[in-house]
Amino acid sequence: xxxxxxxxxxxxxxxxxxxxxxxxxxxxxxxxxxxxxxxxxxxxxxxxxxxxxxxxxxxxxxxxxxxxxxxxxxxxxxxxxxxxxxxxxxxxxxxxxxxxxxxxxxxxxxxxxxxxxxxxxxxxxxxxxxxxxxxxxxxxxxxxxxxxxxxxxxxxxxxxxxxxxxxxxxxxxxxxxxxxxxxxxxxxxxxxxxxxxxxxxxxxxxxxxxxxxxxxxxxxxxxxxxxxxxxxxxxxxxxxxxxxxxxxxxxxxxxxxxxxxxxxxxxxxxxxxxxxxxxxxxxxxxxxxxx
Numbered sequence: 001x002x003x004x005x006x007x008x009x010x011x012x013x014x015x016x017x018x019x020x021x022x023x024x025x026x027x028x029x030x031x032x033x034x035x036x037x038x039x040x041x042x043x044x045x046x047x048x049x050x051x052x053x054x055x056x057x058x059x060x061x062x063x064x065x066x067x068x069x070x071x072x073x074x075x076x077x078x079x080x081x082x083x084x085x086x087x088x089x090x091x092x093x094x095x096x097x098x099x100x101x102x103x104x105x106x107x108x109x110x111x112x113x114x115x116x117x118x119x120x121x122x123x124x125x126x127x128x129x130x131x132x133x134x135x136x137x138x139x140x141x142x143x144x145x146x147x148x149x150x151x152x153x154x155x156x157x158x159x160x161x162x163x164x165x166x167x168x169x170x171x172x173x174x175x176x177x178x179x180x181x182x183x184x185x186x187x188x189x190x191x192x193x194x195x196x197x198x199x200x201x202x203x204x205x206x207x208x209x210x211x212x213x214x215x216x217x218x219x220x221x222x223x224x225x226x227x228x229x230x231x232x233x234x235x236x237x238x239x240x241x242x243x244x245x246x247x248x249x250x251x252x253x254x255x256x257x258x259x260x261x262x263x264x265x266x267x268x269x270x271x272x273x274x275x276x277x278x279x280x281x282x283x284x285x286x287x288x289x290x291x
Contacts, residue, residue, distance in 0.1 A: 045161030130164030
């Protein structure tokens with residue numbers, strides 16, 4: 001009886017560890033508080049028209065771990081306020097994002113909860129010749145949800161976007177620095193770097209093109225930690241319905257390190273302008289080109 005009880009405790013502890021290390025979510029993958037691939041299809045280097053926007057990016061992924069897959073659903077509802085204020089010639093924008101995650105590790109029962117809230121400010125500049133650049137500074141706040149990263153993270157993003165002739169050519173670097181690399185339960189969190197890439201073209205109301213993203217743990221002083229990382233590629237299609245812009249894309253890992261399997265993930269994004277400055281030119285539909 002004692003041996004059986006010990007095995008049950010050991011199995012439960014192993015499941016908890018796997019949930020932290022193998023969860024296909026923004027809170028465990030490569031130690032990244034920012035889900036790799038979450039800004040694919042957007043053009044965050046360019047300033048938004050003055051207004052308030054709601055964006056929700058939802059995804060479901062399955063990683064080919066054995067004996068059963070590791071699955072997760074991640075929702076990233078956010079509000080972005082593009083203010084009329086300028087900072088050194090760039091538009092000042094504010095971002096609030098509240099992740100919600102549900103996951104099943106290697107066939108175990110699904111667990112769900114709220115992730116770390118992101119609060120950030122961003123300044124976006126038009127550099128000329130349809131080239132744009134933005135810098136975002138913010139923080140992922142501490143979380144009490146046990147299945148996600150719990151420690152606060154200083155978060156920075158550097159994005160460059162070309163949006164001329166209906167193109168969206170964007171590279172977005174997402175960099176996270178943990179204030180404390182150890183959780184209360186002893187889990188180690190490495191600093192992380194993500195890169196989201198977009199190369200889409202608009203044809204009337206349609207948008208199509210290839211996308212890709214990568215993520216990696218940065219070097220650490222912890223010799224027992226196995227650094228994680230991956231590179232994924234895919235394709236995106238979008239359609240402008242007028243009051244809402246929908247985008248869908250599918251990505252597949254082509255390289256992975258210490259994840260025990262490759263992941264396939266489907267994504268769906270809805271972008272809704274809640275309010276836009278009435279003085280913006282009509283018929284431009286800037287939300288589709290600029291974000």
